[in-house]
Amino acid sequence: MHLHTTMFLQSVSFQMTEEQHKKWLAAITNYTIIGTYAQTELGHGTHLRGMETTATYDTSTQEFVLHSPTLTSMKWWPGNLGKLVTHAIVAARLITRGKDYGIHLFMVQLRSMKDHSSLPGIELGDIGPKLGYSNVDNGFLRLEYVRIPRDQMCMKFSQVHPDGTYSAPPHSKLSYNSMVHIRSGLVKRVGIGLSKGATIATRYSAVRRQSELIPGRPEPLIMDYQSQQMKLFPQIATAYAFILTGFQLGQDFLSYIAEAKEGEFSALPELHSTSAGLKAFTTESTKGGLEVLRMSCGGHGFSSASAFPEIYGAFSPTCTFEGENTVMLLQTARFLMKSARQAMKGAKLTPFMSYLLLNQHERCRASKPDDFLDMDTLLLAYSHRARRMVTTSFRCIEADLKEGKNNGIAWNNNHLHLLAASTAHCHLFVVDSFNKAVEAIQCEDRTRRILRVLVQFYALDGILKNKGEFLESGYITVDQLDLVSKQFISLLAVIRPNAVALVDAFDLRDLKLGSVLGRYDGNVYENLYKWAKSAPLNKKDVADAYHLHLKPFLEENQRRVQSRL
Amino acid sequence: MHLHTTMFLQSVSFQMTEEQHKKWLAAITNYTIIGTYAQTELGHGTHLRGMETTATYDTSTQEFVLHSPTLTSMKWWPGNLGKLVTHAIVAARLITRGKDYGIHLFMVQLRSMKDHSSLPGIELGDIGPKLGYSNVDNGFLRLEYVRIPRDQMCMKFSQVHPDGTYSAPPHSKLSYNSMVHIRSGLVKRVGIGLSKGATIATRYSAVRRQSELIPGRPEPLIMDYQSQQMKLFPQIATAYAFILTGFQLGQDFLSYIAEAKEGEFSALPELHSTSAGLKAFTTESTKGGLEVLRMSCGGHGFSSASAFPEIYGAFSPTCTFEGENTVMLLQTARFLMKSARQAMKGAKLTPFMSYLLLNQHERCRASKPDDFLDMDTLLLAYSHRARRMVTTSFRCIEADLKEGKNNGIAWNNNHLHLLAASTAHCHLFVVDSFNKAVEAIQCEDRTRRILRVLVQFYALDGILKNKGEFLESGYITVDQLDLVSKQFISLLAVIRPNAVALVDAFDLRDLKLGSVLGRYDGNVYENLYKWAKSAPLNKKDVADAYHLHLKPFLEENQRRVQSRL
Numbered sequence A, B: 001m002h003l004h005t006t007m008f009l010q011s012v013s014f015q016m017t018e019e020q021h022k023k024w025l026a027a028i029t030n031y032t033i034i035g036t037y038a039q040t041e042l043g044h045g046t047h048l049r050g051m052e053t054t055a056t057y058d059t060s061t062q063e064f065v066l067h068s069p070t071l072t073s074m075k076w077w078p079g080n081l082g083k084l085v086t087h088a089i090v091a092a093r094l095i096t097r098g099k100d101y102g103i104h105l106f107m108v109q110l111r112s113m114k115d116h117s118s119l120p121g122i123e124l125g126d127i128g129p130k131l132g133y134s135n136v137d138n139g140f141l142r143l144e145y146v147r148i149p150r151d152q153m154c155m156k157f158s159q160v161h162p163d164g165t166y167s168a169p170p171h172s173k174l175s176y177n178s179m180v181h182i183r184s185g186l187v188k189r190v191g192i193g194l195s196k197g198a199t200i201a202t203r204y205s206a207v208r209r210q211s212e213l214i215p216g217r218p219e220p221l222i223m224d225y226q227s228q229q230m231k232l233f234p235q236i237a238t239a240y241a242f243i244l245t246g247f248q249l250g251q252d253f254l255s256y257i258a259e260a261k262e263g264e265f266s267a268l269p270e271l272h273s274t275s276a277g278l279k280a281f282t283t284e285s286t287k288g289g290l291e292v293l294r295m296s297c298g299g300h301g302f303s304s305a306s307a308f309p310e311i312y313g314a315f316s317p318t319c320t321f322e323g324e325n326t327v328m329l330l331q332t333a334r335f336l337m338k339s340a341r342q343a344m345k346g347a348k349l350t351p352f353m354s355y356l357l358l359n360q361h362e363r364c365r366a367s368k369p370d371d372f373l374d375m376d377t378l379l380l381a382y383s384h385r386a387r388r389m390v391t392t393s394f395r396c397i398e399a400d401l402k403e404g405k406n407n408g409i410a411w412n413n414n415h416l417h418l419l420a421a422s423t424a425h426c427h428l429f430v431v432d433s434f435n436k437a438v439e440a441i442q443c444e445d446r447t448r449r450i451l452r453v454l455v456q457f458y459a460l461d462g463i464l465k466n467k468g469e470f471l472e473s474g475y476i477t478v479d480q481l482d483l484v485s486k487q488f489i490s491l492l493a494v495i496r497p498n499a500v501a502l503v504d505a506f507d508l509r510d511l512k513l514g515s516v517l518g519r520y521d522g523n524v525y526e527n528l529y530k531w532a533k534s535a536p537l538n539k540k541d542v543a544d545a546y547h548l549h550l551k552p553f554l555e556e557n558q559r560r561v562q563s564r565l
Helices: A002-015 A018-029 A172-205 A226-261 A268-296 A298-302 A308-319 A325-345 A352-357 A369-373 A375-402 A407-412 A415-440 A445-465 A467-472 A478-504 A524-533 A544-564 B002-015 B018-029 B172-205 B226-261 B268-296 B298-302 B308-319 B325-345 B352-357 B369-373 B375-402 B407-412 B415-440 B445-465 B467-472 B478-504 B524-533 B544-564
Strands: A035-038 A054-058 A063-067 A075-079 A087-096 A099-109 A122-126 A138-143 A146-149 B035-038 B054-058 B063-067 B075-079 B087-096 B099-109 B122-126 B138-143 B146-149
Touching: A002 A018, A002 A035, A002 A075, A002 A087, A002 A099, A002 A172, A035 A075, A063 A087, A063 A099, A075 A087, A087 A138, A099 A146, A122 B524, A172 A226, A172 A268, A172 A308, A172 A478, A226 A268, A226 A415, A226 A445, A226 A478, A226 B325, A226 B415, A268 A298, A268 A308, A268 A325, A268 A415, A268 B268, A298 A308, A298 B308, A308 B298, A325 A352, A325 A375, A325 A415, A325 B226, A352 A375, A352 A415, A369 A375, A369 A445, A369 A478, A375 A407, A375 A415, A375 A445, A375 A467, A407 A415, A415 A445, A415 B226, A415 B478, A445 A467, A445 A478, A467 A478, A467 B467, A467 B478, A478 B415, A478 B467, A524 B122, B002 B018, B002 B035, B002 B075, B002 B087, B002 B099, B002 B172, B035 B075, B063 B087, B063 B099, B087 B138, B099 B146, B172 B226, B172 B268, B172 B308, B172 B478, B226 B268, B226 B415, B226 B445, B226 B478, B268 B298, B268 B308, B268 B325, B268 B415, B298 B308, B325 B352, B325 B375, B325 B415, B352 B375, B352 B415, B369 B375, B369 B445, B369 B478, B375 B407, B375 B415, B375 B445, B375 B467, B407 B415, B415 B445, B445 B467, B445 B478, B467 B478
Parallel strands: A035 A087, A054 A087, B035 B087, B054 B087
Antiparallel strands: A054 A063, A063 A146, A075 A138, A087 A099, A122 A138, B054 B063, B063 B146, B075 B138, B087 B099, B122 B138
């Protein structure tokens, strides 16, 4: 019922008028109808303007005619669409009086309330097996001239009047609200997803013994190896960083909504661009991080007993859904290029974008590892990196335009730089938000001390993993990078005794984790054995397949050998 | 039967005497017994010396007693072990006359040839569901004082005589052969795995249209976006690189085997170290590459219709099996540190390792993008990077030792550097092998021309993705990196018209790919629809779950609403 209570309910709440609410809200909250949100088509997901489903207004009957004009226009992927739901909010191009007004939303009943059979003109089905989300029927929907009354278009912001005339929304950006809301919510969810993996891998690493450090001594805990710490600790820090950045984004969204109610929309462009980029940045980083954590458990990370296979399946679609990641980063890049142009012109920038005004000749003055614990230094390093990546993109595009290239071609010819610029921008945003959140949070001093270490560690780790770009910015030298490595290694030792407590603090109960490796009590091996013994194949010592296939096969081979003798 | 015909048969062939062959080989090749290879235990995989299963020789009966002394000593993960096989080659610590001689191999019958029931003292089972390899029963085996005759120890290289005395193998490295063989074989297999993903994603990108480049024009093929080319083309080049590097490793192994037969083992240390590192380097790179390719297909990459979910499941265990990747890279690092010490002393290095003798003050003289098409320049850049990473590791370890740290601690304290050094070394090896192979291959000139482009492109892509290390080496400047980017972007345009032909040349038939997205005929959308319609859930319009769950739920809600009115 997740999509019913989120996407479906929210679409109705946010996009319908009060009069429409009277007709639909009670049915939704009482669950007398079940709905979903159907936007993605077989041929298009993220590129909204490419959608093909049409809703053509028929003035004579005051109805919309919903239709899938091509194979690729079929709705494809919406959750619960194929088998479960009775209704859907369907995104379709509104056509009235011969003019195409682009994507609008329509309430469409799909199945009979009597026997759940699909209604005339409607073909529904499941799109087949896929990776993850296996408990959801991701469905398809093909519409053949399906008629709905005029008042089933979501009319809060734009209207089609009985005579077919169209009223545009007061602010075209209003339709962005739910996208921005969902994307900023995702950042926190992504952090929580990563915290699950970090908890499992860290707890198991505090139990598992491997190899030897000093010949003759007992096997050390695998968590005492630097290479293992390098896998675990950056992910613990990243989970904290994303959860706290998600909180901040949520706050930013709420203040924007309050402003928007007063007719003030100026915060939207940056919020929209930041939430798009962060959605991509955090999902990409987390997908990689979960893989590192899974593999840090050795072979057992592949067993369903670790819970990693399920976490991976449930998590990885986030990189393409709610806006494909490359497209999201390019959306952020558009805002960055606008800001770069404003900076060139000396126009006002938003406070966060003022990093574009930093002096490119500024140099880092760190001379010992400790200097890289200073958050001002670290933030300045990230700011210079972002400045360099943004200005490089801007200059490369300008150069292509001067050569006479078309705007779209110039943009496309610099995706390499634009993606790097967006990533650097988002990374700076996360380091900055994480730092601010840890300073603002109410907690004991000793708690803040270790949280500060995580902030520093997250920042240092990011420098080491992207050192080329930090060097390119000119702010940091090769010799200073050695200091960064040294400081990074020192912090590993500070985090080590706190690692288990830091993941316990995510407060994920055994029942929620569902992982034998990640058990709170650490009793891993005995429970792996118990878990395996309960596997379906182990009900019988001799599997049925033996009698069916193996026995005849072995006997036949035996006979053949004997006849040859 | 894959493990029967590979690991089981090979163990018997390579590790048993001719007399033992008489007893076992025919049964294996006639399939009158079915076997596997059981090494990994619940508590240990890669760390051989940590294995706990014992095989204690009993002089009185001239038998070995195989035993699992602890819970963690259970064999765990071997394929086909739980339900299918009748026999296994079991790795166990040999104990005779009170002394532990470490891991040796033993032939153990596990199940009755009459009714397949597990024999007394033997507990067998499946270890439960996991990611990938779902058609294989990965099993567990617990041994309780199981007796086998003396001649069931694999005795080709070491022997236990009737009185319990032990003869050591002539060369302790001999047991490395099959590991080296398997790992070098893996590199090519890994390349082929990547070629599957590259074929699917490239073909689909030649069909799929998205968004717009120039306003008002039709949607371009997604392959015409630079960001898409950045996803696809490096993976095409990498698949070629790994397949051809795998060939070379195979050749190196064969020449070593020929030398070893003459008693010449000097090539083993480098071959062993290279094959270990390359196993890690290529599997890690390919795992990441397959994910990039899957996501380059948008949402449809998650559908089983793409074949990516299956490819991912089948592929990803390679990063931990046959030697966990971090351990493998550290193994290579050991060889690199030895070489660095030799270089310091002025002792002779192997031809490949002579990059350690490069002058660290040498600077790249490229001044225009074209200069980075020169393979000597590119190889020198990779050599300097490897030199810098190896010498940095060496110096850091020496510094820790001088501070009085224990050798194992100093080593552990520099995993960060050691892993980077091994990776840089393996990367250089691949660029070098790929280049040599393309020059040596017999083909038409125009074929070699595009293959050369792939070599250059692979090398340029690697520089951009690791630019920090190339800058650190001092050989390349920030300004020259801009030339590398420019040249990289130019080659995208050269590869673009050849991309489909390059993946077609992998010669993977539709039946083998099993991917609707990767169909040779490009008829994707129609077949996605057909494929979905054949999904099990689509047999009926109204699913059984409706009658069972949804109908009563909806009706109950309806009643509740009505009673409230």
